[in-house]
Amino acid sequence: xxxxxxxxxxxTKRAGAQLSPDAIIEASLRIAARxxxxxxxxxxxxxxxxxxxxxxxxxxxxxxxxxxSVADRTLGEVLDGIPGGLDWKGRLRALAAGSLRxxxxxxxxxxxxxxRTTRRTNEFRIVELILGAVMEAGLSxxxxxxxxxxxxxxxxxxxxxxAAYLLFDPDVRAGDESSWNREYRRVDATAFPNITRLSSxxxxxxxxxxxxxxxxxxxxxxxxxxxxVREA
Amino acid sequence: xxxxxxxxxxxTKRAGAQLSPDAIIEASLRIAARxxxxxxxxxxxxxxxxxxxxxxxxxxxxxxxxxxSVADRTLGEVLDGIPGGLDWKGRLRALAAGSLRxxxxxxxxxxxxxxRTTRRTNEFRIVELILGAVMEAGLSxxxxxxxxxxxxxxxxxxxxxxAAYLLFDPDVRAGDESSWNREYRRVDATAFPNITRLSSxxxxxxxxxxxxxxxxxxxxxxxxxxxxVREA
DNA sequence: ACCTGAACACCGTTCAAGT
DNA sequence: ACCTGAACACCGTTCAAGT
Numbered sequence: 314x315x316x317x318x319x320x321x322x323x324x325t326k327r328a329g330a331q332l333s334p335d336a337i338i339e340a341s342l343r344i345a346a347r348x349x350x351x352x353x354x355x356x357x358x359x360x361x362x363x364x365x366x367x368x369x370x371x372x373x374x375x376x377x378x379x380x381x382s383v384a385d386r387t388l389g390e391v392l393d394g395i396p397g398g399l400d401w402k403g404r405l406r407a408l409a410a411g412s413l414r415x416x417x418x419x420x421x422x423x424x425x426x427x428x429r430t431t432r433r434t435n436e437f438r439i440v441e442l443i444l445g446a447v448m449e450a451g452l453s454x455x456x457x458x459x460x461x462x463x464x465x466x467x468x469x470x471x472x473x474x475x476a477a478y479l480l481f482d483p484d485v486r487a488g489d490e491s492s493w494n495r496e497y498r499r500v501d502a503t504a505f506p507n508i509t510r511l512s513s514x515x516x517x518x519x520x521x522x523x524x525x526x527x528x529x530x531x532x533x534x535x536x537x538x539x540x541x542v543r544e545a
Numbered sequence: 546x547x548x549x550x551x552x553x554x555x556x557t558k559r560a561g562a563q564l565s566p567d568a569i570i571e572a573s574l575r576i577a578a579r580x581x582x583x584x585x586x587x588x589x590x591x592x593x594x595x596x597x598x599x600x601x602x603x604x605x606x607x608x609x610x611x612x613x614s615v616a617d618r619t620l621g622e623v624l625d626g627i628p629g630g631l632d633w634k635g636r637l638r639a640l641a642a643g644s645l646r647x648x649x650x651x652x653x654x655x656x657x658x659x660x661r662t663t664r665r666t667n668e669f670r671i672v673e674l675i676l677g678a679v680m681e682a683g684l685s686x687x688x689x690x691x692x693x694x695x696x697x698x699x700x701x702x703x704x705x706x707x708a709a710y711l712l713f714d715p716d717v718r719a720g721d722e723s724s725w726n727r728e729y730r731r732v733d734a735t736a737f738p739n740i741t742r743l744s745s746x747x748x749x750x751x752x753x754x755x756x757x758x759x760x761x762x763x764x765x766x767x768x769x770x771x772x773x774v775r776e777a
Numbered sequence: 778a779c780c781t782g783a784a785c786a787c788c789g790t791t792c793a794a795g796t
Numbered sequence: 797a798c799c800t801g802a803a804c805a806c807c808g809t810t811c812a813a814g815t
Contacts, residue, residue: 332779349805355808358791376808377717427659427702429708430721432728437737440729444739454657458746463758469704470659478660485609489662494790496664497672505669507676526695530766534758537765563799587789597800599790604798608789 332364333374334382341383345419349480353421376464381433383419388435391415392442401446402532408442409528416472420479427473440465451539460535461537467531471524564596566604566614573615577651582714585653613663616654623647624674633678634764640674641700641760648704652711655756659705672697683771692767699763703756 340361344353351357355376359366368470373379395404396412416423430436439460479488493516502509561627573592576585581669584587587608605611626643627636648655662668672693679692725748735742 329622352807354806356806367782368780369809370809372669428706428713430724432720432724437576437729437732437740441737441739444743448739454743455749458743458750459754459758461743462750462755465700466706466755470706471698474660474698474702474705481660485661488664492662492664497669500669505567505673505731506671507673507680508615511676511690511693514687514754515693517695518690523694526691526766527699527741530600530695530762531771534762534765535646584788586787588787599792600792600799600803 330481331371332368332372337362337369337379338370338383339385341379341422342386345383345421347481348420363523367508378420380425381429381431384422384429385431385433385495387415387419387422388439390418392435392438395442401449404446405464405532406528409524412468413475413524414471416476417479420476421474423476424480427469428479447535450535450545452535456538460538463534467527471527472523475524476522484494543545562747564594564600564604568631569594569601569604569611570615570618573611573654574618574651577653577741580652581670581714583671587637604653608754610656611716613661615651616658616661617663617665619632619647619651619654620663620671621630621700622650624670627674633681634645636678637764639759640671643757644700644704648708649711652708655705655708656712659709679767683775684767688774693762695766696763699759703759707752 328543337358341353344351355369356366362368362482369376369379373382391408391411391414394414395407399407443461443464443477444457447457447464452460452466478489481489493512496507497515498512500508508515569590572590573585576583576589576593587601588598590601592602601608605614622644623640623643623648626646627639630640649746675693675696676689679689679696684692710721713721725744729740729747730744732740
């Protein structure tokens with residue numbers, strides 16, 4: 314692409330900030346925040362930075378390493394939204410709500426991280442927070458470790474699942490979204506009596522209801538285990 | 546590509562079965578069962594069928610429609626593995642174990658379906674099964690619908706998360722896998738006392754322990770809700 | 778020391794041409 | 797009626813060449 318300012322040596326292709334890891338991470342966050350309207354690709358990142366798409370390889374080994382850095386930034390946003398002075402249940406609920414909010418804000422990042430670990434500072438802080446909560450609830454040792462993993466993996470899987478959904482193209486999403494009011498309304502009543510009886514209620518369930526039920530079931534599981542340990 | 550048998554008109558490019566939706570679905574399952582060793586792509590499907598990659602577009606609108614058909618087949622495998630004569634908890638446990646087994650057998654399918662719905666027969670049968678279980682537990686109406694969705698979405702998310710992990714290339718997986726024994730062992734003990742104290746236990750938790758804890762927490766949530774309804 | 782841009786090995790999908 | 801194969805608009809990444 315010819316540069317229209319090539320005759321003015323002081324004006325390089327990028328007039329603004331220097332290309333740096335931080336600048337690349339921030340450009341990635343801007344692209345990811347545009348949701349499905351703008352795919353998070355190396356070429357798009359080049360456009361956003363007004364640089365050649367391959368310029369990022371001077372600052373990150375590959376796209377995966379960039380993804381982990383970007384993801385850890387979004388975990389920072391989650392942590393910033395958790396108020397102090399909450400008990401363990403309040404902290405877990407705030408973490409869950411914040412994780413979902415941030416995941417839906419940067420769907421490409423949350424979707425890609427659903428089975429991953431950033432192995433970076435903000436993830437350490439979140440692990441520390443969840444471990445602190447399950448220990449405050451009364452768990453220790455292996456029980457604390459297992460219940461931490463259950464909470465962490467469940468949250469990651471759920472918010473990743475919700476985020477991935479936002480990235481599908483409109484046709485796919487429309488087909489999936491309408492299924493409770495189309496295919497599931499037309500099943501054979503003799504073969505599928507339960508679906509037939511509950512078809513209206515199934516169509517009415519909201520994502521937020523499901524999320525709340527899942528979070529509360531995690532909290533209840535921790536509480537139940539803590540009680541069992543106390544009684545033993 | 547020139548056909549070496551072009552001089553023998555009776556020998557077409559494909560010597561075997563006719564190209565049909567079923568043949569394409571079965572080829573897809575064979576490819577998916579090879580795991581990360583063989584990406585589930587249109588071109589690979591062409592090779593597996595000894596046909597041109599674009600031949601599948603005569604039988605399926607696009608790759609997504611094929612994916613939904615293939616996924617529904619794998620749900621049939623899940624159902625085939627659930628024995629009769631179980632109570633509601635036994636049926637849910639068998640469904641969970643079967644879902645995981647089949648998801649790990651066809652990781653590309655399970656990973657792609659984590660946020661999706663097939664809207665096809667075998668999915669109807671699984672929904673019917675879960676609804677039957679939560680109703681046998683004592684739930685009805687909206688409670689049954691919400692708890693069905695919680696179970697269905699949780700299973701889908703968890704097995705999709707596990708399946709996606711299998712598809713990452715070895716470098717990525719090795720990095721994630723070793724994090725409990727590398728980065729999490731080296732965190733600052735003052736800033737992260739809980740991680741430091743539990744680092745050994747965290748590294749020892751197995752995926753199966755986490756899965757079992759999650760499944761049991763879903764069952765407990767249904768049981769608790771049913772008790773609350775009975776008391777009200 | 779960092780950026781550019783051509784190139785490579787991939788994707789899913791369309792469409793004119795074959796049979 | 798179905799299949800082929802060139803082509804298109806994409807991916808992430810490498811590497812020789814520039815500055």
